[in-house]
Each structure stands twice: as C-alpha cells, then as structure tokens.
Amino acid sequence: MKTLFTVAVFIYCFLPGFISMSDTSIQDQPTPIIFIYDASGSMWGEMQGKTKVEIARDVLSETIDRFSESQRIGLVAYGHRKEGDCQDVEYLVEASNKSHELVKNHIAKINPLGRTPLAYSATKVIEKLQPGGEKATVILITDGIESCGGDLCSVIQEARAAGIDFRLHVIGFGLTDENLGPLKCAAQAANGKYYDAGNAAEFSSVLEEATAQTIDVSDYNLAVYTTKNGAPIDSWVKVLKTGTEFETGGTRTYRDTGFAAIDPGIYDLLIQPLENSDVAAQMIREVEVGKEKLTFRSVSFDAGQIMVRTLMNGENWDATVNITLANESRSASGGRTYGRDQFYDVSPGLYNIELKCLKINGAQTQKVINGIEVTSGDTTRIEYNFQTGIARIGVLGQNGLMDATINIIDKSTMQSVGGGRTYTSESSNPKEFLLTPGSYSVTLVGVREFKGEKKTFDMKIDPGGTLEKSIQF
Template identity: 40%
Template sequence: MRSFLALCLMIGSGTPSIAQGALSPILFIYDASGSMWGQLDGRSKKEIASDVLASSVSALPEGQHIGLMAYGHRRKGDCDDIEFLLDLENVSKSEITSAVSKMNALGKTPLARSASMALNSLEEANTKATVILITDGIESCDGDICDVVAKAKLDGIDFKLHIVGFGLEEGETAQLECAANAGGGKYYDAADANGLQEGLSEATAITIDEPANNFSVYASKNGEPVDAWIHVTPMGSKKVMDGSRTYRDTGWVHLPSGSYNVRVTPLEGTDIPGTGFPIHMKENEPQHRDVSFDGGSAEVSSTNNGEGWDSMVKLYDMSTGDQVASTRTYGRSKTMEVPAGYYKVTFQALVIKGPDTYFEMDSVMIEPNMTIPISHNFDSGTALIGVRTANGELIDATVNFHDATTGERIDGARTYTSPNNNPRSFLLDPGTYQVKIVTLGEHQGHSKTIEVTVVTGETTTRTLTF
C-alpha cells in the first residue's frame, strides 16, 4: 500500500513540492467494488466510470496536482482493501487514466474508512484539497461517512468533499448527501454516463480554491425537492455569469457584490418553464432563496357571442414582463401550469377582424395548487357584400373594410364570380365601416364606397350593382 507519508515529510520539511499559490490538489476516491460490473445501457459501470473519469481529468488545468485512491480493487470481502495509488504530488493525467483502466473491481464499499484515511492524510500533510468520491453503492462495511466528514471539519481539516453517486437507487443517497453537505461540497446523482460526466465536470470546477459560495437556491414542488438549473446574469448584461444545479438539494454559487438577475429552471416534475428574480449582493452577506414550483393553473377559454371560440392566450409575468406560457384554445378550455404569482393575460381572437379582437387583463393572481378560470367574450357580426350587374351576373371585385373613425384598413378580399364567394362574407367587430368596392376583370373601372354597420350576432347584407 502506498501512503502519503512521503508527502507529509516533504511538506513538513518545507520542500516546495506543491508551490505556494498553485492550485490546491484534487484527490479522487474511486469505487472498484464488485458492483461496478453492473450494466448500464449495455456497458459495465466500471467501463463507463473509467472513460468519464479520464475525460474529466484530461480537462483539468496543466500542472494540476491529482491524487488517486481506490477501494475494493484487490480483494473480495475485505473492508480494509483501500489504497493510495497516486499521491498528491502527481501531475500526470495519463497516470490517473492508466491506473483506473487497469483496476479490477472485486470487493466491498468501505466509504467511511476510505474517507477517514483520505482526510487523515490531509491533516498529517497539513495541506488542503478537493476530494471527489465516485461510488455506485452505499456503505457495505461498518461506519458512517457523514459522521467521519463532519468530525474532520470540526478537527479543522481544510477540504471540500464532492460525492458523485453513480446508478444508485432512490432512497440510497441520504448518507452520501449528508456527507457532501458536511464536507462543504455537493452530492451529484448520476443515472448514466451523461449524468456522471456532468457531475464530475462541475465537481472538478468547484474546488477548495474557489471563493466561498454566498448565494443558494432550494427548489421544490409540493414539498419535495426538484432538480433545477440556476443561471445568474449581471443586470444590464445578457451573458450568463455563473450557474449551478440543485440536484434535488441546495444549489450554491459565488457572486461578487453587485446586482444580478437569477433564473431558476426546473429539470423535472413540472411543465412550469422557470422563474426569475433580481438579487442585490453585498460583501459578507450571504443570501438564500426558496423557489417553489407549486404552480397554479390558469384554465383559459374564449367565446364569440357567447359560443366557444378559437383564440391565442398568453400569460406574462407582471414583475418581469416575460411571457411565461401560451396556448391556442380551438374553441375549448385549455389549462396552463405556471408559477404562482401575478400575470397579465392577453386574448387574441382568431378569424374575427376589427379593432377589438385583442383584449388584456392585468394583475391576475394565480395561487399555488389552484386552478383559476379565466375567460373573455368577443362580440362579432357578419357583413355580406355582393357585387353584380343589373341582370344578375356576378362581378369580380375587391372589397376593403376601413375603420370609419381612423381610416385604418381592417379586412379585405375578392368576390370573384363564384356564388361561393359572391357575396363575400366578413366576420367583424361590431361597428361602422367604410367599405370600398373596386370592380375587376371585364367589368373593371368601377369604384364605390359605402358605409356598413355591423351589429353583434346579426348579418348585414349589401349588394352593389354596376
């Protein structure tokens, strides 16, 4: 078994093996227990973890000190099968990759003993490090890793512990989450290779050298934690400055003093697209936000003269002006799930033409876990415009309706010479219109403007003869 004794002696004697001001070491604790032969998507977890770890290590900065520790790789059933394979003096990425690829997977999962050995070595060496534990199982020997980590913090050992759980079942992660929290780091739940890559990428970026996190978000729905992205953008900028992920826990980021817009987007369990809010950070004043996706529902519908009607309905966050949800009714009620809050609701009637086909209402409150009915009725009438000769021959003509007050063109069409279109039907807001008719084809050259009043629920017919 290799140990950190040499490292302890070098640091204790002042040997500049890890230069002052350099990046603090990263120590990987690697699971080589027998369960790593389990399959995910047709590949063993051992093979997946080896490939992903190699990829993550290759992305580390040049000169980064990287240690490697493993358990369960030499003997079955031995809770003391724990070994330092590469100490923290190592800067070779290929050494890590080679050691992991050659490792067998045989034994048990002594999480508490492995953590204790790693953290005690840091204490003896009087150095700080980021420790990243990769495991596909829970403790199978005596001990509680959370207790070990919490005690190490109380003893003043300087470290940050991240834990990546790989292919664990629901209900198996509590002790690992506890240990990661106690170690000032995060627990990442990886169900597959992509999840493992994401977890390791973030874990290797959030090191002991990073400034202390000072802003946190906890996302939930109906009292249960929800995995969510946290994106932070400085006010006045469109570039995302920092981000994190909650992994059904508390997500943390470090933010310098200043003003920011925060966007929290759920990754599971809801149709809610996310929520945003401003924050103002001050030095030495950490902040926390609880974000609930206990959304309410808006049941929207629209009618035309009291009958179900097709409309576009949109909801806008009153605080930000952002569109949060939209739907098309197709003459029926539609339900949209949105975060609780106040909304502007807009209705745009389809097919009907006129100045009053758009309607909006402000400060509509959507309460958590409630469905709020929201409806609007549009009024309309029909105008039939026919164009023909004195002997009844149908004439092709353009027909254009203009607002009688503003002169704005509201609608228009051609009559053609087919009885299907002549008279031409127009569905319009009630009101008075100036209608200009211009003949086409063999009867071209004639023009006339008439006034037509459209009445709610009624059909007004006008036939022009040329």
C-alpha cells in the first residue's frame, strides 16, 4: 500500500495568502508535511529586534499548533551540527510522525552553525520519494542562497523528470531580488510557489499559505497577475460569491502570478494593490472558473503620484496631508510630511488636498488646494509655504519674573489660538509662540500672589517677524 507524504522544505521568505480547499477527504487524511529547516549560521541575524532563528522557531511552532491531530509532520535540518560541512543534513523526525510536540521540541533545540546546502538537503528528502511511491509537498525555507556549489533547480527538475511526484514551495527570508532565480526555478519545476518575507508577520502569513497548498490540493484553476504602470505589483485577490461579499478563497500575487484552487463556478474577483499604494481596488465581476482549465486574469492599476512639500517661511516643515476625490469627502490618501517630500500613489482623477501645518497657531494653519488633476504615470507636485511670525511674551512683577497665564485670541475669528503659562523661569518667561500673520488680543492673568490681576494688550504679527513684549504688573 502506498503511503502519501507531504514534504515541506523551508527557505526563509514570508508571504501571506490563502486558497480554498473543498475536498473534505484532504482534511480527514492529510498527507505528511516535512519541513526542511534552515539552521545555517546566518540565522542569528536580526530582524526587528529578534534573531531570525527566534522568529522561525516561534512562527513554525504556532503554525504546527494549528494543524489537525491527524496531520503527520517530518523535520529535516541542515547546518546545525558542524560549521563548514556541506553534508550536514539530518532527518530529525520521520514523516510518519503524528506528534506535534516532538517536532516543536526538536525545533527549539536546533542551534544554527553551518552552511546552506540547499541542493543536498532536497536530494536527501527526494531519496525517500521513489517513482510511483510516496507523494510529497516540499516546502523549503532559507535565509540564504546555495553555499555548497549545488544546483537546487536541476535537482528538482531531474526528480520530476524521473517520475517522482511532489510539490515544492520555497520560502525565502529577507533575500534580495538578484538571488531569487534558482529558488523560483525550483519551485516552478515542482508545481509550487516561491514566497518572500521580510519580517515575522509576513513569514507567518506565507507559511500558512504554503502549508495549505500541499500535494493533496488539486491543481490551480485561477491565476491573477497585477501591474501598476506596467511593472508587477503585489496585490491581494479575494474570490467572492457572485453579487455578495462572501469570500470563498483567494491568493496574493507577490509581484508575480497568484494562483488559487477553487471550486468551479462563477465568481467576482476583488483585487487590492498593496505596497503602501492608495490606488483604488478593482472588481472583476462574473468570472467563470472551470475544473481543469486555468482561468487567467491580468489587471492593470494605472496610477499617478502626488508629491507634497510643506514649508514654513521657506524652510521644510511638518504638516498633515489629507487627499480626497474632488466629488467625495472620504479620504483617498494622506499622511504626514515630517518636513520631507512625500509621495502618494492614487488612481487617475481630480483631487482636493487639505494641508494642516503643525506646531504653529493662528487662523491660517490650514490650506485647501482644490482641483488637482492626476494622470497615469505622472507626478503632480504640490508645494505650499505657510507664513509665520514669532511672539515672545514676558511677564514681570515687582521682584522680577512673574508667573501668569497667557491666552491669545485671533481677532479675525475671535477664537483662542494659543496660550500657556510663564512661570518664573528664564526658560519659559518670556514664553514664545509661533503664530500666523495677523492681529491678536492677549490676556494675561496673574498666578499665586498676583492671582486675579489681569492685563490685556493687542499685537500684530508680520510674516517672518519677531515681536517681543514684556508686561509689568
């Protein structure tokens, strides 16, 4: 009797996604999953304050906890016993194992030391998968490329040509684009997918998808490719029951083609571009998906950019940005400039922009710019200079600096726009205010021994000017 195996080989790259599985027999009798675990020395590198080996241990253990009790799990590690040994590959847990705790305990004890023999690791797993014998899903996780002279893609291609039936997913952890060719080649050769991840959240998401796409899952019957202004873009793809918001499956493109295996039928596809883009999602309605034929859709997110620069008296200055469609009130994009040029990706159209200058007071801290046209592939540049002046208000009593409260009223609106307290310290008395140009009324009220005493005066602030005023009680 043949035994079906799912072999998972891990190469650290994290990408999220999900795909529907309708065959309940898969859930009842899942094939084993074998993880090939990267224990090379580079796993001690850090991401977001944690070592990659810590992230891998935590995320992999959490993923295993979500498996059904009937899920068999094997574990292979490389680089964990000897430095510089290109044959340091060990089967730690056989694929017939059903103890999740056993796998997690082995993962917790692995101490990364050595090199990255990807091809040799895959060979040791494939040796157990003879033609006409065990099936497997191989998920390969690594934070580095082949370091022992092997050719991973050739190993996978030769095994498939020999009739060994397995699926290979590759997960890359923090790899650069120029290193991905052999890894993508290997995954594609075995009807799998390459995933990339740069942090723990992405690793968790992509690992969830990879472990769902085992050899048990039928071949993909839906593929989606997305671009923005001609270049590939990462996008979420949600498969919805036609005419509803009920989600039946989906995938993620990761700047490549996203694949999904779903029940035959007619669906709506909701496609949302990622990569910090505010380009509007697209809905493709009534897409017919068959059982055997691959349904392919290519979606173009043509976008333009709005560059926003905010200044104060000619110097770069921080401001908030709210971008809305000209005929709508809801925000289409926005953020904060932090005194630097900021770029916002939006769909072509007509927009209004509201800027609010920070750390200044007065009636002119906001500016609305209407009717900004954005076209595909172009950058529309918006620059606005807020003008201010400085008011330094000191309060003196009979014995020197005096503690008092200050309330500043903008005479054009009769609204309070600033205030504070002088105390009796030279660091706060006189107290400085950054105000927009205009006329103001100032009220001073004494504190402590001068409690209840009040003085008022008017002042005018000019653009770029400085007004110094000392009031004697």
